[in-house]
Amino acid sequence: MAGMFIDVQVDDAVAQDRDLSKKLVDVCAVDIFAQSEDGALQIVDKNLDECVLCDLCIQAAPDGKVRVIKLYES
Amino acid sequence: MSILIRKDTPFIVQGITGREAVNLTRENLDYGAKIIGGVTPGRAGRDIYGVPVFDCVRDVVEKVGQPEGSVISVPPKFTVDAMIEALENDIKLIVVVTENIPRGEVAQAVELANLRGARIIGPNCLGIISPDEAKMGGVGGPAANTRQAYTKGPIGIMSRSGGMTTEIASTLTAAGMGQSTCVSIGGDAIVGTSYAELMPLFEADPETKAIAIYSEPGGRMEAELAEWVKEHNSRLPIVAFMAGRFMDEMKGMRFGHAGTIVEGKEDTTAEKIDRMEAAGISVAERIEEIPALLKKRLEEKGN
Amino acid sequence: MRFYEYESKALFAKHSLPMGERAVVKTKEEARAAAEKIGGPVVVKSQVLSGGRMKAGAVQFADTPDEAAEKFEHVLPIVVNGEKARSILIESKSKLVQEYFVSVTWDGRRKLPVLLFSDMGGIDIEEVAESHPEHLSRTHFSTFLPLTPRLAKEAVGKTGVTGNDLNRLTPIVFELAKLFLEYDLTLAEINPIGKLENGRFIVLDGHVDMEAEARGKHAGLLKELGIGDDETRQARPPTPFELEGARLNAVDHRGVAGNVVEFDGDLGLIIGAGGGSLTLFDAVRNHGGKPANYCEIGGNPSVGKVCNLTKLILSKPGVQKIAVMMNVVSNTRVDMVARGVIKGCIEAGKDPGEVITIFRIPGSWEEEGFKILAKHGVEFCDRSVSMYEAAGRAVAKLKAS
Numbered sequence: 001m002a003g004m005f006i007d008v009q010v011d012d013a014v015a016q017d018r019d020l021s022k023k024l025v026d027v028c029a030v031d032i033f034a035q036s037e038d039g040a041l042q043i044v045d046k047n048l049d050e051c052v053l054c055d056l057c058i059q060a061a062p063d064g065k066v067r068v069i070k071l072y073e074s
Numbered sequence: 075m076s077i078l079i080r081k082d083t084p085f086i087v088q089g090i091t092g093r094e095a096v097n098l099t100r101e102n103l104d105y106g107a108k109i110i111g112g113v114t115p116g117r118a119g120r121d122i123y124g125v126p127v128f129d130c131v132r133d134v135v136e137k138v139g140q141p142e143g144s145v146i147s148v149p150p151k152f153t154v155d156a157m158i159e160a161l162e163n164d165i166k167l168i169v170v171v172t173e174n175i176p177r178g179e180v181a182q183a184v185e186l187a188n189l190r191g192a193r194i195i196g197p198n199c200l201g202i203i204s205p206d207e208a209k210m211g212g213v214g215g216p217a218a219n220t221r222q223a224y225t226k227g228p229i230g231i232m233s234r235s236g237g238m239t240t241e242i243a244s245t246l247t248a249a250g251m252g253q254s255t256c257v258s259i260g261g262d263a264i265v266g267t268s269y270a271e272l273m274p275l276f277e278a279d280p281e282t283k284a285i286a287i288y289s290e291p292g293g294r295m296e297a298e299l300a301e302w303v304k305e306h307n308s309r310l311p312i313v314a315f316m317a318g319r320f321m322d323e324m325k326g327m328r329f330g331h332a333g334t335i336v337e338g339k340e341d342t343t344a345e346k347i348d349r350m351e352a353a354g355i356s357v358a359e360r361i362e363e364i365p366a367l368l369k370k371r372l373e374e375k376g377n
Numbered sequence: 378m379r380f381y382e383y384e385s386k387a388l389f390a391k392h393s394l395p396m397g398e399r400a401v402v403k404t405k406e407e408a409r410a411a412a413e414k415i416g417g418p419v420v421v422k423s424q425v426l427s428g429g430r431m432k433a434g435a436v437q438f439a440d441t442p443d444e445a446a447e448k449f450e451h452v453l454p455i456v457v458n459g460e461k462a463r464s465i466l467i468e469s470k471s472k473l474v475q476e477y478f479v480s481v482t483w484d485g486r487r488k489l490p491v492l493l494f495s496d497m498g499g500i501d502i503e504e505v506a507e508s509h510p511e512h513l514s515r516t517h518f519s520t521f522l523p524l525t526p527r528l529a530k531e532a533v534g535k536t537g538v539t540g541n542d543l544n545r546l547t548p549i550v551f552e553l554a555k556l557f558l559e560y561d562l563t564l565a566e567i568n569p570i571g572k573l574e575n576g577r578f579i580v581l582d583g584h585v586d587m588e589a590e591a592r593g594k595h596a597g598l599l600k601e602l603g604i605g606d607d608e609t610r611q612a613r614p615p616t617p618f619e620l621e622g623a624r625l626n627a628v629d630h631r632g633v634a635g636n637v638v639e640f641d642g643d644l645g646l647i648i649g650a651g652g653g654s655l656t657l658f659d660a661v662r663n664h665g666g667k668p669a670n671y672c673e674i675g676g677n678p679s680v681g682k683v684c685n686l687t688k689l690i691l692s693k694p695g696v697q698k699i700a701v702m703m704n705v706v707s708n709t710r711v712d713m714v715a716r717g718v719i720k721g722c723i724e725a726g727k728d729p730g731e732v733i734t735i736f737r738i739p740g741s742w743e744e745e746g747f748k749i750l751a752k753h754g755v756e757f758c759d760r761s762v763s764m765y766e767a768a769g770r771a772v773a774k775l776k777a778s
């Protein structure tokens with residue numbers, strides 16, 4: 001579920017990639033990414049609105065695979 | 075000209091790897107500051123936006139050179155130690171950003187600073203800015219925001235509130251009045267440098283033509299300023315904005331900064347306004363009146 | 378943070394300052410038993426934080442245990458400056474031949490502690506300072522040079538005290554100066570120190586204020602004295618609304634959305650930062666507005682924190698609308714505050730465009746913030762609208778509704 005202001009979308013290929021998932025968990029300062037026990041990526045819904053728009057997650061993944069959407073712009 | 079800092083003032087950041095310190099390091103560098111090193115114990119060898127990190131101030135002095143200033147942004151528990159470390163390494167200008175430091179510890183560092191011929195600004199302050207030259211500390215925020223609010227010119231600002239330093243500068247800038255140097259002196263009951271202690275510096279700075287200050291209830295700083303102005307027959311017109319007038323009726327309640335509390339009559343805004351006006355300081359009721367009052371006072375002086 | 382008299386005395390006792398026998402009591406029976414045990418005449422004193430208890434009749438004397446019980450019942454219900462007694466202190470009453478005053482506090486100008494001593498204790502010290510300045514000495518001392526008794530000797534001696542009196546007063550005064558530094562106090566006062574007929578001195582009443590910032594450092598002492606973390610010890614005890622504000626502010630460490638103080642108006646305020654809040658609160662009152670609360674946000678609080686604060690303020694009975702205002706911000710982000718207040722309104726079941734009278738926070742990330750506000754139909758303004766003007770708009774809008 002999206003937040004009230006921010007949604008973060010991740011391509012399935014990225015979500016299955018453990019190393020990349022770990023990187024995303026590391027770069028996000030407001031804990032929007034988490035890994036389940038098998039290493040798959042999860043989006044922590046309750047933290048979405050805390051996103052500081054730092055783009056670090058976007059830069060960490062191949063182009064266009066992670067998207068941070070400002071819901072107030074649509 | 076400006077006071078306290080110039081474009082090429084070499085300084086360091088103590089606690090440089092902390093969240094707030096990383097931020098202010100980037101902001102200061104973007105604004106053109108010359109940060110020659112940073113200190114966080116145990117983190118030697120790293121770098122923050124190209125600034126080399128060392129374990130202690132002594133290592134910066136030995137490996138890079140003697141800094142003139144230091145911005146201290148470390149947790150409250152370690153602040154007094156950081157201040158002493160800077161002083162004992164011959165740093166002469168120390169800006170302490172950290173808040174919630176007991177005043178006994180501040181007093182200790184100030185006493186030592188006096189012995190060492192050094193100056194402490196803060197604690198609980200946002201630092202110093204000489205527009206278009208450099209800034210030391212978080213004042214003004216990101217460089218782009220800082221440029222929007224602060225412009226070069228003839229007005230010096232001193233403020234017990236960091237945020238209001240920028241609000242006043244922004245109001246002056248909008249009215250076409252730039253600033254020479256703006257100092258957020260800190261909101262605690264004991265700070266390293268008071269209004270009156272900065273006055274001789276502004277007085278000696280040919281660029282500064284007038285002063286704007288932000289003041290609030292609590293403490294004797296306004297009374298001290300009023301006395302200084304009278305005793306030294308200052309050439310600088312001063313306009314003060316007084317916040318927290320509602321507190322006069324609320325004895326013993328602490329609002330805002332740690333130093334903001336009305337205990338005795340001398341702490342009230344009414345008493346402070348009287349004292350300042352008696353010394354020839356104009357007191358503005360609203361921030362937006364400051365530019366016009368300054369203009370009027372400058373015209374009276376023939377400027 | 379002020380200590381009650383009985384707490385001050387417990388601290389003094391730890392440092393062997395001479396005092397009369399005493400007990401803290403909460404019931405009539407305890408009062409009688411305490412007086413019985415102490416023996417002889419006693420003083421029955423209400424334990425309140427504010428001054429003026431003598432004038433309010435909340436200090437009484439009793440010659441017998443029965444009388445002490447009676448006086449207990451008399452003193453207990455007395456409200457001093459709006460403050461009810463926390464407990465009653467029963468203390469032996471001594472016959473005095475003279476009273477002295479000693480106090481240690483900070484001199485913000487000299488940035489040093491200053492020791493005040495007078496051989497005219499028991500009366501208002503400001504009065505002594507004015508009419509008998511030679512009976513009041515002021516002695517500054519270092520915070521890091523070794524603290525030795527000569528400081529006290531000089532302070533006492535300067536008022537003309539000499540002989541045995543000087544030698545007996547010096548250690549008491551010295552101990553107080555030591556306590557002051559050791560516990561990060563902002564005030565340590567004994568008024569009066571009494572001289573007994575046998576030439577000895579005892580502490581009769583004491584005031585101690587500890588710096589709020591140093592509470593953590595002295596957690597052990599506070600625990601020993603029974604001072605709880607939730608006791609703010611301001612001029613009045615915190616209201617449940619204020620305590621909830623403090624709790625919400627403590628849930629995460631990112632920024633501040635707290636220092637909530639309750640007022641009885643109808644306009645909720647989400648304002649900041651330290652200086653900005655004082656300025657804005659004045660401005661709202663100047664325009665004839667009635668604030669429902671004071672608060673401070675700053676240090677870039679999380680969206681969740683601002684959201685919770687918004688909900689808290691909206692939940693306060695009588696709050697119709699809120700105003701969200703700050704000075705030009707540097708490190709607090711406009712967009713994060715915008716998200717927080719809008720989220721708070723919506724979670725409270727209100728339309729942000731309706732309840733938020735005005736949003737005036739210019740500064741970092743304002744473009745992003747203004748987009749969010751526009752999307753939710755909230756009226757906002759940039760730095761071209763002064764803080765004073767923004768407050769006026771908020772008040773006018775509330776009045777018009």
Ligand code: SF4
Nearest residue numbers: 028051052054055057
């Ligand atoms: S933009 Fe930054 S804060 Fe937002 S999800 Fe990505 S890493 Fe986290």
